[in-house]
Amino acid sequence: MAKVAKEMVEKAGIDVNELLKLLVNNAAAELTTYYYYTILRANLIGLEGEGIKEIAEAARIEDRNHFEALVPRIYELGGKLPEDMKAFHDCSACPPASLPKDPSDVQAILKVLVEAERCAVRGYTHICNMTAGKDHRTYDLALAILNEEIEHESWFSEFLGEGPSGHFMRRGETSPFVRKFLT
Ligand SMILES: [Fe+2]
Numbered sequence: 809m810a811k812v813a814k815e816m817v818e819k820a821g822i823d824v825n826e827l828l829k830l831l832v833n834n835a836a837a838e839l840t841t842y843y844y845y846t847i848l849r850a851n852l853i854g855l856e857g858e859g860i861k862e863i864a865e866a867a868r869i870e871d872r873n874h875f876e877a878l879v880p881r882i883y884e885l886g887g888k889l890p891e892d893m894k895a896f897h898d899c900s901a902c903p904p905a906s907l908p909k910d911p912s913d914v915q916a917i918l919k920v921l922v923e924a925e926r927c928a929v930r931g932y933t934h935i936c937n938m939t940a941g942k943d944h945r946t947y948d949l950a951l952a953i954l955n956e957e958i959e960h961e962s963w964f965s966e967f968l969g970e971g972p973s974g975h976f977m978r979r980g981e982t983s984p985f986v987r988k989f990l991t
Contacts, residue, residue: 810884813945817885820942827938827946828887831878833901834931835889838875840897841924842868844905848917851907856914860967864921867960869982874953877989881949902927918968925961932957952985 818824845868852861882889890896905924908916932954939947962973983990 809886814885817943817946822939822942824885827935827943828882828885830901830931830935830938831882831885831946832887832889832896833899834928834935835875835878835882836896836900837902837928837931838871838878840900841902841905841928842872842875844907844924845871845921847907848905848920851911852914852917854912854914857917860914860918860964863960863963863967866978866982867921867925867963870956870960870986873983873986873990874956877949877953877986880989881946885946901931915968918964922961922964922968925957925964928957929954929961949986949989952989955985956983 814824817827845864849861849864849868852858852864879889890899902924905920908920910916932950935950936947936954939950941947959973959975962975965971966973966975978984981987
């Protein structure tokens with residue numbers, strides 16, 4: 809635990825236990841989403857499915873990176889991960905991104921993907937609002953994750969025909985914003 813770092817956050821008026829609960833619940837959302845996206849990606853087949861497999865994969869890997877980046881901050885602030893993975897799964901801040909009843913329905917899979925990203929965007933926006941100007945390290949981390957979640961949302965919403973995202977594919981490595989936390 810980073811004792812003084814935690815004291816500074818408390819002195820800034822943040823309820824560290826509430827913040828830790830949010831960080832653990834969002835870490836659970838990241839790891840469970842990584843798992844569920846693995847199933848969704850496997851079912852993205854055929855002409856339509858193959859077209860979005862690459863962005864689903866980029867989002868999947870980046871969600872795993874988000875989990876990896878959150879864990880050190882949880883322990884720095886004196887928190888910990890639940891010892892039981894089932895309990896960890898069930899405390900997720902977002903509902904499971906489960907495979908739709910008809911796994912061949914690519915539009916339905918896209919809706920699951922975009923809703924998962926929208927849940928994440930809401931969650932990290934809340935953490936940014938809570939930590940801005942008070943907990944600089946958590947704010948920096950949450951903002952980096954938020955940037956990637958917003959890009960994921962816009963990619964998938966574009967495929968749903970909701971409007972142009974202005975983005976193109978990730979060129980090269982994943983996690984352009986969160987990478988600095990993955991030392
Ligand atoms: Fe994520």
